[in-house]
Amino acid sequence: xxxxxxxxxxxxxxxxxxxxxxxxxxxxxxxxxxxxxxxxxxxxxxxxxxxxxxxxxxxxxxxxxxxxxxxxxxxxxxxxxxxxxxxxxxxxxxxxxxxxxxxxxxxxxxxxxxxxxxxxxxxxx
Numbered sequence: 001x002x003x004x005x006x007x008x009x010x011x012x013x014x015x016x017x018x019x020x021x022x023x024x025x026x027x028x029x030x031x032x033x034x035x036x037x038x039x040x041x042x043x044x045x046x047x048x049x050x051x052x053x054x055x056x057x058x059x060x061x062x063x064x065x066x067x068x069x070x071x072x073x074x075x076x077x078x079x080x081x082x083x084x085x086x087x088x089x090x091x092x093x094x095x096x097x098x099x100x101x102x103x104x105x106x107x108x109x110x111x112x113x114x115x116x117x118x119x120x121x122x123x124x125x
């Protein structure tokens with residue numbers, strides 16, 4: 001299912017804002033629970049729901065467009081398998097280093113926003 005690029009762009013910009021405002025830092029209510037990038041975001045269709053109670057399949061999320069084909073049908077947060085850089089780092093592979101993870105996700109978000117903006121500008125011509 002193709003997603004609207006303008007909507008994707010707005011959601012990605014929201015993700016950038018969430019990170020820049022510290023949205024993925026541990027909660028004061030649950031300081032020992034590490035928040036999960038993308039999965040605990042307001043842009044996630046299943047935000048706030050335990051994994052076993054997801055109401056929407058991950059294939060309904062716009063991030064599925066960035067997931068490599070072999071992981072698109074994964075039951076375990078396919079958005080965590082999005083390649084974030086040329087090295088192939090993902091949320092899953094960087095989760096042990098929150099600072100590096102957040103920096104890589106932010107760089108990926110900014111690059112993806114830039115690409116979508118260029119795509120939209122080219123479509124207007």
